[in-house]
Amino acid sequence: MKDTNYKLLIKKIKQNKNIIILKHIRPDWDAQGSSMGLAYLIAENFKNKKIVVPGDRLDDNRDFLSENLSDEFIKSALVITVDTATQARLDFDRYELAEETFKIDHHVNIDPYAKNEIVKETAMACTEVITLWAEAMKLKWNVNAASNLYKGLVTDSGRFLFPNTSYKTFNAAKILLENGANLKAVHDSLFVSDLKRKKYANFAFSKLQLSKNGVGHIIITKEDQKPWDYSYDEIKSALGTMSGIDEIKIWVLVIELDDEIKVSIRSRNFEIDKIANKYNGGGHKLASGCKLKTLKDISKLVKDLDSVIIKETK
Ligand SMILES: [Mn+2]
Known part of the structure; x- marks a missing residue:
């Protein structure tokens, strides 16, 4: 066309x-x-x-x-x-x-x-x-x-x-x-990664927190980033460590930056873009991003994503 x-x-x-x-x-x-x-x-x-x-x-x-x-x-x-x-x-x-x-x-x-x-x-x-x-x-x-x-x-x-x-x-x-x-x-x-990248993935995955409904999230603070000396894109690669796991229905990577807190949200089946909209972001139904003002807002975001799973699986 x-x-x-x-x-x-x-x-x-x-x-x-x-x-x-x-x-x-x-x-x-x-x-x-x-x-x-x-x-x-x-x-x-x-x-x-x-x-x-x-x-x-x-x-x-x-x-x-x-x-x-x-x-x-x-x-x-x-x-x-x-x-x-x-x-x-x-x-x-x-x-x-x-x-x-x-x-x-x-x-x-x-x-x-x-x-x-x-x-x-x-x-x-x-x-x-x-x-x-x-x-x-x-x-x-x-x-x-x-x-x-x-x-x-x-x-x-x-x-x-x-x-x-x-x-x-x-x-x-x-x-x-x-x-x-x-x-x-x-x-x-x-896609060929070096050993350091694999170690970073392991480190990031060790910080996974999983709600009982299936919302997984990893927070990478500024402090966490220091020893790795990685670009934003490399830090963000931790998002992929949570994909392809049955128990993790929705996964969230939170990256603390100097001027903002960037959040990436992914899901296989649940539409998460509306929740991203609520937090100053958006994107696609199964892949969205948003921003938080403080790390304290994460629990609210996770609760909102939990409620998407609860509503859809009722
Ligand atoms: Mn693109």
């Missing part, structure tokens, strides 16, 4: 020599894979572009990095944002300067902050949206573009295990594999 804005994005890329690709703060692999994959695609298909991908990186890839972007460069550039639902979450403090903006995303579009957009709320990953666009526009592929986009797809789908995985997810995977995505290299880079 073609989007009328597919061609518009091509036109905007052609019209602008300078291109900035922005992603969200504390990037995950969908954010980074989308931004890097799109950058490699544009570099492959449109000559003489200056492409910049600012902000944090999850690995030591330095491609498309640029120190000291001038205000003039930003004003003159096409600014494409990926995987970022709201302007406030952009990993960039001068978005306001941008004049030509384009949002590519797969989250619920609560904040249409860009001048133009391609937003597919049913897509598994933002990289899926970019993949279908590139395919429809018959762009030329390379290994870097396909591999980076595949990273977002395999992680945002929980290795194709999340219940909303569909033929569309596999269709996007098919396109990426046909066009050179290096499956083994991507899987090794994402």
Whole structure:
């Protein structure tokens, strides 16, 4: 299914020599894979572009990095944002300067902050949206573009295990594999962990508290994080230690940060997004996030999640 804005994005890329690709703060692999994959695609298909991908990186890839972007460069550039639902979450403090903006995303579009957009709320990953666009526009592929986009797809789908995985997810995977995505290299880079990571998972799991109804939660305090020297994304990997366990119906990871307390909630069967809404957050039915003001609020949140299980299993 073609989007009328597919061609518009091509036109905007052609019209602008300078291109900035922005992603969200504390990037995950969908954010980074989308931004890097799109950058490699544009570099492959449109000559003489200056492409910049600012902000944090999850690995030591330095491609498309640029120190000291001038205000003039930003004003003159096409600014494409990926995987970022709201302007406030952009990993960039001068978005306001941008004049030509384009949002590519797969989250619920609560904040249409860009001048133009391609937003597919049913897509598994933002990289899926970019993949279908590139395919429809018959762009030329390379290994870097396909591999980076595949990273977002395999992680945002929980290795194709999340219940909303569909033929569309596999269709996007098919396109990426046909066009050179290096499956083994991507899987090794994402899923082969070092011993320290395994020890961290054990440590985190040892902090599991489980309610009698089946709400499991782990709290990682600032103090807990100190000895590990991990990024937010690495700290968050503790969430996965609670999945795939029959007795844990809903699982919650609480991470204490300097400025806020971030909470991730997951479930196999119980819809938890309404509870996330109540705590200043939201997301999908089985995967949501929210924020707490103090660690004391956790017991309230757990009680609310308990009541979801009680109500549904009556
Ligand atoms: Mn995403």
